Amino acid sequence: MKPLKVAREQQIAVFGESGSGKTVLLSSFYGTAQEPVVADEGLYDIVANDAAQGLRLHQNYLGMKNTGTTPLQTRLSGNRYVFSIKRRGGPVGKSKKPAAEELRLIWHDYPGEWFEEDPATEKEQRLRVETFRSLLGSDVAVLLVDGQRLLDHTGEEERYLKALVTNYRAHLSRLQEELMPDGKRLVRFPRIWLFGLSKADLLPAMDATAFRDLLVEKVGQEIAHLQEELAGFIEEPEAFSLGEDFVLLSSARFEPGKIDVGKQVGVRLILPMAAVLPFSRHVRWAKALRNGSKVANDLMRSAGPLLALIVAKLKLPGPLKLVTVALPFIFDTVFEHSREKIQDVHDAAVAKHDFLTAVLTGFELELRQAVEDRVLQKSVK
Template sequence: MPPLDLHVAVFGASGAGKTVLLAAFYRAQTQPAFQEEYAYKIQAVNKAQGNQLLGRFYRLEEGKFPEGSTRFDEIEFDFFPRDLPEAAVRVHWYDYPGRWWEDDPVDAEEREAMRQGLLKLGMSQVGILLADGAKYRSEGTGYIRWLFEHFADECDRLRRTSAATGDEVSFPREWILALSKADLFPPDYGARDFEREVCRDADDQLAKLCSVLRAEHAFGHRFMLLSSVAAPADAQVDPRTSLGVRTLAPAVLVSTVEGAVREAQATRKEKSAKETFFQGLRDLVQFVDSVDDFLPKRYQIVSKILRFVSIKDFASTRVDRLKKIREDALRRGDTFKAVLTGMVAALRDEEGLRAYHQNQ
């Protein structure tokens, strides 16, 4: 059975930390200790890309931080359950270069690369906007307001430019706002604190951004803290100091399911205004066999996800119970259930609770 495809687009201005995040994301989840704890590991589909990411990380350990990407990169990762040979999930990671926020394409080749990159964004179930933690720490709320204004203006420009050339760009409808370099903040600072500050001090800018993206619920209810590596003054990097990196893929998975539920609810005229996500999910499961008939193509994978992960798993099952379900699935060779249940559990462990917060 082919793996489930999850598409995620990552945005961030130059210096926000996207390149370092990708290297840390890959390195952390290829290690035996990770596989033992979380019951899955990842592997780059393209071996050369995997080696390049590992090389970046090992140079990080020497204090050599990589230069930011100047091109649109697509990297694919397969998620394998522990001790099972079949991949369960394939993540397509689209890295939109920060330089494209700030400068026009230098030539026809780069213009075409931007056009092709924008078309791929429409395939993404989830977008991640990466805020620079160092700038937020030094500049405060003014930086976040600038980031939202700047990103909204850029998305609006990209949509107008694309429409003029006959290529209507579409952006992900589900978003995660992530704060990079979280090691710069106190140990008791969590994603919930970040959410409180942003919603309190930049609500007007959030509203504008949602309007530009044509998605009422796009921003303002999923927040993450991410620390790819800790970088003290002597620049000696400890690979065990990451935060949120292991929570990222699970957050994307759950956001994808939430997006599908929202799409399904929108098609039902009798929906109650007070209907919760999990009520909508319960209704979705009742006719999961026909869900592909009305969900947009980017969300059709949800019909498969919901056959392997129960409503209770998403809603309230305890971590220890989720881990037991995961281990049972491994013993049966149930690839999908093992990985998907493991991801849901990762959102409930100690790191997940600090690194990821959802306020709706």
Template sequence: MPPLDLHVAVFGASGAGKTVLLAAFYRAQTQPSFQEEYAYKIQAVNKAQGNQLLGRFYRLEEGKFPEGSTRFDEIEFDFFPRDLPEAAVRIHWYDYPGRWWEDEPVDAEEREAMRQGLLKLGMSQVGILLADGAKYRSEGTGYIRWLFEHFADECDRLRRTSAATGDEVSFPREWILALSKADLFPPDYGARDFEREVCRDADDQLAKLCSVLRAEHAFGHRFMLLSSVAAPADAHAQVDPRTSLGVRTLAPAILVSTVEGAVREAQATRKEKSAKETFFQGLRDLVQFVDSVDDFLPKRYQIVSKILRFVSLKDFASTRVDRLKKVREDALRRGDTFKAVLTGMVAALRDEEGLRAYHQNQ
């Protein structure tokens, strides 16, 4: 059976840390220790891209931070269960260059690359907006307000420009707001704290951004802390790759956000839905019709029908890591590729790092 395809689009201004994050994301999840703890590992579909990411990370260990990407990159990662040969999940990672936020295309070739990149964004189930933790720490909520305003204006401009050329660009409807360079914040600072600050001090800007994206619930309820590596106190010391935060939680957050998006789409088709209906009530209804969900879900959410065949409602609702790990290990023994990886991802949101790095308030 082919792997499930998850598409994620990553946005961030120049210097926010997208390039470093991608290298850390890949390196952390290719290690034997990660495979032992989480019961899966990842592999770049393109070997050259995988080697390039590892090379960036090893140079990072030497204190050589890579330059930001200036082009639209698409990288595919396969997720393999421990000791099983078949990939269960494939993530398509679309990296939208920060420079494209700030400057016009330099020539016709770059203009065409931007057009092609925008068309791929419509395939994405989840978008990630990366806020620069260093700027947030030094400038406070003024920076976050600027980020939301700037991103809303840019999305509006891209939509109008593409419509004028006959290409109707669409953006992901489910979003995660992630704070990079989280190692700059106190050890007890979590995604819940970030959420509280943003919703308190930038609510008007959040509302504008949701309106531009034409998605009422796009922003304001999924938050992450991400730190690719912690900067050493001694400028001459080596970077410790074990000091990352949130990179192991990122793929699970994308998975759960995809399911949540499908539930929201399904709920929107039902006129009798209660205004107080919870996500898990909606998920329960979706499970009851899992054999026919492809009939009414948009194409980018049709993979949810497969996910819900392998991960039970009880698994999604459970907060007990020990139960989820038991389900995962049982799936490994049976050779159940999909259930092993998907349940392992859900468990990663419940462990100590996941609870600090990821928070959703709805």
């Protein structure tokens, strides 16, 4: 049997210090998707390709939901989780062919202890480098800021934030030499780095704009230094953003003896951010870079299939969609469409059982709503 065709694969890397909530976030993301009420409402199922991983994540989630038990922290083990986003109900319409696996999310979980502890052995150092190398295919990376730690440092937030950003920078600097032994910069590298406020439920008065403003005020210079450090990894560093996107993330509401997993913020944005957020940035950057550069070609290989899909479904004038090479130059026209137009395309795709279009336009609508709700602050570039 031939493997199922994947029309769109996206990778996301999540970084955070020990205890910042990475395991809880991942468990909530997967466990919530298994709830019957959530599954019945959606167009797709989220399936863990590794059954054992999926069982463990679901168990973590049920422990939080039913007994108020938080998952055990994972230590010193970089993990890669692969999720298939499969259309619900199998084949649709008149087709008798098996439904293709049309979306896939690869989630890289980078151990928090590695930002806080030096490697004990050469073997552990090699593991760190290999783990980081494995996530270089990600387009999106999330740097977590721990809401509990912010709360603990009320009035002196810069003490925590400066240490956090400095730790991120120092660790990545140590990896750079081993990832680039010949000094040759990388073409494939996460080029969109968001800051995510984990445990955002502990700071209910803080929206995404206030989160951004706090970081800029307290550690703007440190973020600029981190940006310089990461830009040093890559060819064409102008095709890179850090500190331009901010998201609130709360896996549940934690109360004494109880965890309310029905109270979440931003968890449902993981898929839309991974699948759609890179698209707009990649096309803009590809347009701005010199024609034929390795980076421009790589960016368009990533964005091209989705761009072609959206162009077709939005029914742009014929001349605008005749030549594939022209696709980067019509991007602005595509996304000048209003929410109402995108909603119309989404509704029509649902009615026609056009799975990929329905899901991706749904993701775009979710991102727009998150911006309105001030859960997400997107780059204006």
